[in-house]
Amino acid sequence: MQKSNKVLSCVGAVGIRLKSWKIAGKKEMIHQYKNNGYNIVLDVNSGSVHVVDDVAYDVISMYEEKGKEEITKIICNKYCDEGITEEELKELFHDLEQLKEEGTLFTEDTYKEGVIDFKQRQTVVKALCLHIAHACNLSCRYCFAGEGEYKGDRSLMSFEVGKKALDFLVENSGSRRNLEVDFFGGEPLLNFEVVRQLVAYGRSLEEKYDKHFRFTLTTNGVLLNDDIIEFANQEMDNIVLSIDGRKEVHDHMRPNKNGDGSYDLILDKFKKVAESRNQQKYYVRGTFTHHNLDFVEDVLHLADQGFEQISVEPVVAGPEEPYAIREEDIPMICEGYDRLAQEMIKRKKEGRGFHFFHYMIDLTGGPCVYKRLSGCGSGTEYLAVTPWGDLYPCHQFVGNEDFLLGNVEDGIVNTEIRDQFKLCNVYAKEECRSCFAKFYCSGGCAANAFNMHQDINKPYEIGCQLQKKRIECALMMQAALSAED
Numbered sequence: 001m002q003k004s005n006k007v008l009s010c011v012g013a014v015g016i017r018l019k020s021w022k023i024a025g026k027k028e029m030i031h032q033y034k035n036n037g038y039n040i041v042l043d044v045n046s047g048s049v050h051v052v053d054d055v056a057y058d059v060i061s062m063y064e065e066k067g068k069e070e071i072t073k074i075i076c077n078k079y080c081d082e083g084i085t086e087e088e089l090k091e092l093f094h095d096l097e098q099l100k101e102e103g104t105l106f107t108e109d110t111y112k113e114g115v116i117d118f119k120q121r122q123t124v125v126k127a128l129c130l131h132i133a134h135a136c137n138l139s140c141r142y143c144f145a146g147e148g149e150y151k152g153d154r155s156l157m158s159f160e161v162g163k164k165a166l167d168f169l170v171e172n173s174g175s176r177r178n179l180e181v182d183f184f185g186g187e188p189l190l191n192f193e194v195v196r197q198l199v200a201y202g203r204s205l206e207e208k209y210d211k212h213f214r215f216t217l218t219t220n221g222v223l224l225n226d227d228i229i230e231f232a233n234q235e236m237d238n239i240v241l242s243i244d245g246r247k248e249v250h251d252h253m254r255p256n257k258n259g260d261g262s263y264d265l266i267l268d269k270f271k272k273v274a275e276s277r278n279q280q281k282y283y284v285r286g287t288f289t290h291h292n293l294d295f296v297e298d299v300l301h302l303a304d305q306g307f308e309q310i311s312v313e314p315v316v317a318g319p320e321e322p323y324a325i326r327e328e329d330i331p332m333i334c335e336g337y338d339r340l341a342q343e344m345i346k347r348k349k350e351g352r353g354f355h356f357f358h359y360m361i362d363l364t365g366g367p368c369v370y371k372r373l374s375g376c377g378s379g380t381e382y383l384a385v386t387p388w389g390d391l392y393p394c395h396q397f398v399g400n401e402d403f404l405l406g407n408v409e410d411g412i413v414n415t416e417i418r419d420q421f422k423l424c425n426v427y428a429k430e431e432c433r434s435c436f437a438k439f440y441c442s443g444g445c446a447a448n449a450f451n452m453h454q455d456i457n458k459p460y461e462i463g464c465q466l467q468k469k470r471i472e473c474a475l476m477m478q479a480a481l482s483a484e485d
Contacts, residue, residue, distance in 0.1 A: 031436035035476040045107035125172040127180035129384040132188040155387035164408040189223040221266035244286040245298020286312040289323035311357035341473040359474040379421025396447035
């Protein structure tokens, strides 16, 4: 699997440095855009990101379609007041050719043919989402699982079922050492003793099988107490804390069963978790909807409360839902992403920065290219387990028996469904093949695609537009913060 190292190239384009990063991942085109005063050029085949001046930006846009003489004439006419000379442009052409030879600009796609072998790959299970509880003590209006009860199917996972799930994971993990297990729901703390028992059982398997379990707990926080926090800090590699932002926003969408808001019940508990974990290995995770398109205020509210690891994501819902994101909402949301990126840069420089999940892009490493091709691995490497032990491609498919893969006792029985997910990659999706963002989003969420189009290979359009905007903002932030170094 190919990984890449950081590459810095300095191009003397009209006296302006051109700075580049090369990352793992290949694309099919040049993507150019302007954001917050920066001219950004993404070479989508190599994954290289270049920050350039106006002249270089314009030249690159014409470079493969026009001859050098024609480009020179156009540029000299456009920038005649700035005294751009033909000699300076010759130097720029030379620098661009050098980047091309180095494989960081105008590169070709060399990975397309590699996806043909995906179906033949050995299936190695790396992660399970354990539905510890199909029950919840909140009534979140946007819950994909029907207020956490998965269409009224209230159940708690027994220790025996969970034990079989961990055995299944170990048996099907091949040589993979690090195994991921997410305690999910519903609300997993409604079944906390089983969580505790399963963690202990998982630890008992580690030395015997040369495995290491990385546990995650996702919770709404209502039942959090000091004992649970202490246990989580000892055993959980990550904790996901559900909160939507400002009190009025959170309480509107995340009431309890009586209709009362839950913000006041959880805020101080979440602060305690964040501080006790030294502001690491957790996320406060929110969802924004059509009702709070000013979601940036919710992100900043969480930051002002002292949280440094924040994820606030757009809801995915059918157009019939009053809270669903609509096409006409996109411009306002995109403006919000721009404003958020600028505010994060400002706060970072002031020494009070925070991380926003969707702006975290690793330009120096990250997953190998074939992982970027296939995404989250749902249905193959990542599976969801119901309280009674059924296996589904991920938590969002649970309850749809068309996607029932098998169970923890018999393993994967429906190999046809598994093979469909094996082939779910950016080259299987027509809309993704020529998209600049494909190796950052890996083709998007299969569940969202299916829920919107009844096809796991048909991306959710609104989600795509918002994802592309977030990527552009994230790359701009890298440029801005690098300029300060």
